[in-house]
Amino acid sequence: MAIVIGIPVYPGTNCDFDVYKAIKLAGAIPKRIWYKDYEEIKKVDAVVIPGGFSYADYIRAGAIAARTKMTEIIKELGANGMPILGICNGFQILVESGILPGALAVNKNARFICRWVHLKVLRIDTPFTQLYAEGEIIKMPIAHMEGRYVPGEGFSDDLIVLQYSDRKGNVNDESNPNGSYKNIAGIVNREGNIMGLMPHPERASERILGGNDGLRMFKALIDYLKR
Amino acid sequence: MIQYAVRNINEQEKKIIIKRLGREPNDVEWAMIDVMWSEHISYKSSRAFIKKYLRSSGRHVIVGPGQDAGVIELAKNLYVAFKIESHNHPSAVDPYGGASTGIGGIVRDILSMGAQPIALLDSLHFGDPEKRRTWFHILGVVKGISDYGNRIGVPTVGGETKFSSCYNDNPLVNVACVGVVKKIVPSVLSKVGAVLVLYGNRTGRDGIHGVSFASETLDDESIEEDRSAVQIGDPLTEKLLIEASMEMFNRDLAYALKDLGGGGITCAVSEMVGKGGIGAIIDLDKVPLREENMSPYEILISESQERMLLATDREHLRDVLSILEKYDLQWAIIGKSIPERRIIVKYKGKEIANLPVEILTDVPIQRHPIKPRKTSPDKYTVEFTPPPLEEALIKVLGSPNVSSKEWIYEQYDFEVQTRTVIKPGADAAVLKISEDIGVALTLDSCADYASIDPYEGAKGAVAEAYRNVISVGGEPLAIVDNINAGDPNNVSSYWAFHETIRGLGNAARALSLPIVGGNVSFYNESSKGAIWPTLVVCMLGRVHMDNVITPSLKSGNSCLILVGETYEELGGSEYLKVLGLHGQGKVPKVRYKEEKLNGKRVIKAITKGLVLSVHDISDGGLIIALAEMAIFGNRGIEARVKSDLRGDVFAFSESHARYVLEVPQEHIEDVLRITKGRVIGRTTNTSSFYFEVNNFSVDVPIKRLKETYARGVSLMGKDQFI
Numbered sequence: 038m039a040i041v042i043g044i045p046v047y048p049g050t051n052c053d054f055d056v057y058k059a060i061k062l063a064g065a066i067p068k069r070i071w072y073k074d075y076e077e078i079k080k081v082d083a084v085v086i087p088g089g090f091s092y093a094d095y096i097r098a099g100a101i102a103a104r105t106k107m108t109e110i111i112k113e114l115g116a117n118g119m120p121i122l123g124i125c126n127g128f129q130i131l132v133e134s135g136i137l138p139g140a141l142a143v144n145k146n147a148r149f150i151c152r153w154v155h156l157k158v159l160r161i162d163t164p165f166t167q168l169y170a171e172g173e174i175i176k177m178p179i180a181h182m183e184g185r186y187v188p189g190e191g192f193s194d195d196l197i198v199l200q201y202s203d204r205k206g207n208v209n210d211e212s213n214p215n216g217s218y219k220n221i222a223g224i225v226n227r228e229g230n231i232m233g234l235m236p237h238p239e240r241a242s243e244r245i246l247g248g249n250d251g252l253r254m255f256k257a258l259i260d261y262l263k264r
Numbered sequence: 265m266i267q268y269a270v271r272n273i274n275e276q277e278k279k280i281i282i283k284r285l286g287r288e289p290n291d292v293e294w295a296m297i298d299v300m301w302s303e304h305i306s307y308k309s310s311r312a313f314i315k316k317y318l319r320s321s322g323r324h325v326i327v328g329p330g331q332d333a334g335v336i337e338l339a340k341n342l343y344v345a346f347k348i349e350s351h352n353h354p355s356a357v358d359p360y361g362g363a364s365t366g367i368g369g370i371v372r373d374i375l376s377m378g379a380q381p382i383a384l385l386d387s388l389h390f391g392d393p394e395k396r397r398t399w400f401h402i403l404g405v406v407k408g409i410s411d412y413g414n415r416i417g418v419p420t421v422g423g424e425t426k427f428s429s430c431y432n433d434n435p436l437v438n439v440a441c442v443g444v445v446k447k448i449v450p451s452v453l454s455k456v457g458a459v460l461v462l463y464g465n466r467t468g469r470d471g472i473h474g475v476s477f478a479s480e481t482l483d484d485e486s487i488e489e490d491r492s493a494v495q496i497g498d499p500l501t502e503k504l505l506i507e508a509s510m511e512m513f514n515r516d517l518a519y520a521l522k523d524l525g526g527g528g529i530t531c532a533v534s535e536m537v538g539k540g541g542i543g544a545i546i547d548l549d550k551v552p553l554r555e556e557n558m559s560p561y562e563i564l565i566s567e568s569q570e571r572m573l574l575a576t577d578r579e580h581l582r583d584v585l586s587i588l589e590k591y592d593l594q595w596a597i598i599g600k601s602i603p604e605r606r607i608i609v610k611y612k613g614k615e616i617a618n619l620p621v622e623i624l625t626d627v628p629i630q631r632h633p634i635k636p637r638k639t640s641p642d643k644y645t646v647e648f649t650p651p652p653l654e655e656a657l658i659k660v661l662g663s664p665n666v667s668s669k670e671w672i673y674e675q676y677d678f679e680v681q682t683r684t685v686i687k688p689g690a691d692a693a694v695l696k697i698s699e700d701i702g703v704a705l706t707l708d709s710c711a712d713y714a715s716i717d718p719y720e721g722a723k724g725a726v727a728e729a730y731r732n733v734i735s736v737g738g739e740p741l742a743i744v745d746n747i748n749a750g751d752p753n754n755v756s757s758y759w760a761f762h763e764t765i766r767g768l769g770n771a772a773r774a775l776s777l778p779i780v781g782g783n784v785s786f787y788n789e790s791s792k793g794a795i796w797p798t799l800v801v802c803m804l805g806r807v808h809m810d811n812v813i814t815p816s817l818k819s820g821n822s823c824l825i826l827v828g829e830t831y832e833e834l835g836g837s838e839y840l841k842v843l844g845l846h847g848q849g850k851v852p853k854v855r856y857k858e859e860k861l862n863g864k865r866v867i868k869a870i871t872k873g874l875v876l877s878v879h880d881i882s883d884g885g886l887i888i889a890l891a892e893m894a895i896f897g898n899r900g901i902e903a904r905v906k907s908d909l910r911g912d913v914f915a916f917s918e919s920h921a922r923y924v925l926e927v928p929q930e931h932i933e934d935v936l937r938i939t940k941g942r943v944i945g946r947t948t949n950t951s952s953f954y955f956e957v958n959n960f961s962v963d964v965p966i967k968r969l970k971e972t973y974a975r976g977v978s979l980m981g982k983d984q985f986i
Contacts, residue, residue: 048500048503048504048591048592049415049500049503049504051415051416051417051503051680052417052680054681055680055681055682058682059682071590073590089417090414090415090499090500090503092500093415093498093499093500093503094415095500148410148674148675149410149411149414149674149675149676149677150674150675151673151674151675151676151677151678151679152674178679180414180677180679180680237679239682240679240680240682242682243682245685245696245809245812246679246682246683246684246685246696247687
């Protein structure tokens with residue numbers, strides 16, 4: 038059975054094609070879905086909300102997209118157990134819509150940061166991280182202005198999936214690019230089917246582009262869906 | 265009726281216009297003619313020299329100058345469009361708005377060729393970093409590029425940032441964009457009866473007189489007054505504009521396409537139909553407006569951003585409009601093409617302008633007197649007592665021009681679109697275009713040399729770009745250029761401009777590189793004087809993915825080979841600058857034969873897989889090239905050289921046509937044979953940088969070099985200005 042992964046595209050989303058390429062490379066059928074095409078999103082096996090600047094980040098990053106009908110439907114699909122992955126702006130949309138707990142505030146240095154970082158994998162029991170080893174150090178780029186995770190209602194430490202670290206796995210202030218609480222780079226919901234992360238796995242899908250650790254996240258999702 | 269105040273036309277030109285038209289133009293017509301006759305649009309002071317010196321033909325050239333961007337054939341059925349533009353004047357008065365709309369404009373130029381914009385590069389020149397005003401420029405410009413570029417999903421992959429007090433009042437913001445084209449959409453329309461659709465943003469009062477303002481010098485009053493001449497950017501609309509346009513290209517719906525930049529509707533319409541030998545009729549009542557009570561002339565020359573003009577036929581119109589509706593873009597059918605070579609404008613049912621197209625598009629060349637500057641140094645040798653090598657190395661490495669610009673490029677998304685193989689900070693950027701082919705891109709200027717010798721400085725910028733493309737494993741293919749100069753009415757500034765364009769043309773010809781597009785920015789001059797003549801060269805090369813190579817050392821057990829001859833050429837160098845001796849000594853001479861030959865040799869060694877890393881030698885000379893390779897690769901170096909030159913001269917001379925190669929032990933012989941280079945040292949697994957030439961030597965920890973290099977502009981203690 039062919040696996041179809043939906044990629045919602047809001048006005049200002051800009052990583053949709055990159056996620057498209059990565060999903061294809063990982064072996065599933067990607068489908069870009071314009072945010073007005075509500076019916077289309079209901080037909081997919083999983084949803085990856087890509088990064089970018091939905092509505093140019095007006096008001097707050099992800100705030101307007103979070104209040105669209107498209108996001109409402111994604112929330113329902115997630116509540117019914119469909120795997121949902123939010124990357125960067127996608128993560129921001131997930132927290133703005135209350136699908137994931139907490140908030141993403143402006144980086145500690147108050148600037149946009151584009152940089153390759155190391156991440157420590159804490160949980161491998163999610164559909165997105167099952168192909169990593171527990172404690173594995175992986176490499177992906179970040180590119181955001183608002184990526185400093187701030188915990189909120191419903192958050193507890195056991196939801197942490199990825200932490201910023203150095204290449205040796207040290208999780209500390211030096212290896213924290215944006216000032217996130219406990220170096221948080223990605224979290225999952227309590228049910229374990231909805232994950233958000235600030236780093237871009239799709240940008241780490243080819244060795245020649247700097248690394249392919251991110252590709253395994255999409256492969257893991259496809260493996261999960263096939264089972 | 266209020267008389268329109270003409271800004272760009274002198275008395276003599278007025279007479280020509282009245283004579284050619286056979287009558288006095290009315291106010292609206294004057295406004296239209298005025299923008300089209302501005303320096304910015306007409307190139308009236310530069311066109312004669314462009315024609316005389318710049319060659320645009322070449323084997324890979326598909327589209328040369330004259331359209332919205334040049335197009336190069338990279339491989340069979342694989343085309344790239346690229347172009348560069350300046351946004352200097354707007355960035356001087358409103359750094360944030362000026363820089364961001366500069367990005368928007370160049371992206372639309374690429375888009376209007378039917379290309380998907382895939383990368384941005386910017387060349388920034390700022391004033392003295394010790395001055396508060398300079399930081400007003402830096403912070404605004406960088407944030408403007410970051411906010412706009414990041415939001416539209418086009419990566420900023422490279423460029424350069426240079427400092428000199430000559431840019432205190434006139435910072436330079438030159439932005440280049442590259443796109444991939446499947447099918448070229450012309451910017452010229454020759455079909456009569458086509459429908460003209462204006463889409464994107466509404467038209468407002470922003471950017472009125474933008475081109476006129478770019479065609480005058482800035483004085484202190486203008487800084488306040490001219491804010492209204494700076495356009496307002498809206499990256500979300502630009503992003504949607506890109507998406508919608510791409511969808512139209514994929515469905516082949518456009519006959520012709522032009523972006524609205526300088527000169528607004530007037531320029532877009534008259535250039536589109538003018539070059540096609542036809543005319544157009546425009547109905548201003550149809551134009552969606554942002555503000556009430558705009559006068560017709562304001563609508564005609566407004567430079568509101570994020571607007572495109574599309575020509576299509578009735579049959580495709582429905583599809584075009586449904587795409588625009590999908591992306592929530594404003595659109596209006598504002599007119600159609602007509603067989604008569606005239607631009608006719610209607611407003612409230614009346615004809616308010618009726619001009620032959622030629623009067624808008626055929627602007628006579630303006631000639632200015634030239635007076636050479638006499639005070640150039642006549643010899644290479646500069647007399648001074650050299651400081652200890654370590655002190656000099658640290659000073660040069662930490663200088664604003666040489667040190668790391670990570671603080672700047674980290675604020676740009678350089679990864680989006682997942683093509684960036686070589687990221688900012690190396691000699692050139694490399695983007696993957698197909699499975700095995702990519703483009704190498706670099707932006708280079710040599711204003712330090714040009715300040716002493718504009719001709720040799722212009723040649724130097726071409727040579728440096730050439731080496732940068734080669735240093736990443738690329739084959740240089742073509743150039744687009746941006747010349748930034750002073751007031752053409754100033755005899756010495758105009759002489760410097762002439763020397764610059766002559767140098768550019770000669771160097772490009774000698775290195776067999778066509779110039780497929782360019783931009784001239786005059787009037788970068790204030791009451792305190794003109795900027796240094798600053799040529800920015802954007803060079804595009806073709807790279808096979810197997811050949812991609814970077815300057816960071818890869819092993820602790822390889823050999824370092826210097827390719828190219830080192831001469832006593834300290835004039836214009838970073839070394840003399842940090843010693844306070846800038847202006848003395850002749851600048852490095854570009855020797856075409858050596859440049860070409862050494863380039864070929866290095867490429868040959870790379871292609872054969874004999875080399876681990878490559879770095880070209882430019883700012884700061886050999887010792888800085890070595891230091892950077894050590895810093896990037898986090899490995900030690902031990903180099904010992906003998907030279908007929910004084911040790912510090914050898915270390916810091918900026919002679920062209922040179923490269924440093926890191927070569928594994930087993931390939932030393934082969935590489936020496938191919939490159940005619942010489943072994944100057946080896947890499948080590950220690951953490952120290954040792955360099956010795958004659959009786960000069962330096963031994964510093966890599967950590968210290970790293971800290972010095974990284975300090976860059978970020979920690980120069982100026983963060984409090986944010």
